[in-house]
Amino acid sequence: MGVTNLKVAKITAIAATLEEKRERVERLNVLIGCSRELMAELDPRWDPDQVRPSPPHQRKLPYANGMVTRWAMQLIREATGPFSSAELAEKIVEKQGGDVRDPDLVNRVREAIDVSLRKKLGVYVRYTQTRPTLWERIDE
Structure with a gap:
């Protein structure tokens, strides 16, 4: 009851x-x-x-697929010394006309750079230091 x-x-x-x-x-x-x-x-x-709905919790970049990796590799090729992912992200956002003061955009670009460079680790790039990871190209 x-x-x-x-x-x-x-x-x-x-x-x-x-x-x-x-x-x-x-x-x-x-x-x-x-x-x-x-x-x-x-x-x-x-x-x-x-209007296409955007899936929740999915981070999108305002650039075409693969372009962030290309730009990062281009900057690493032109560089005289190693770069951190954060430095590369700021340079890419600035070069593409974005707002460097937008922390969300810079962080998304930094994450994309970090993921793509880790995939290329040992083939095209290597890191010279960890925390922060400094990336440089492999000269062979």
Whole structure:
């Protein structure tokens, strides 16, 4: 009998919040309509059906695939000494016209550089120091 009373109490508590949730849904529908109008005002060609959703927790770079690796290898080839991934990232972002003061962009580029250079470790590049890892090309 106690279990039934507990279930009834839970259902009653949920039902009490139902009207509040319905009001919230109405308010959100109004806001969604407003955002559609704003987007259409900003770009008349904008179509909500054409917008591709971006998967959550996925980091994307504003550059084409493989370009960060190419630019990093080019900087390493032109360099007279070793570079850290952070230095390479700042130089690449600056060279491509990005904002070096944007820590998220620089960090994403740094991570991409670090991953790509670790794949090329021992073939095209080597590191001369760890913490911070300093990268240089292999001359052979």
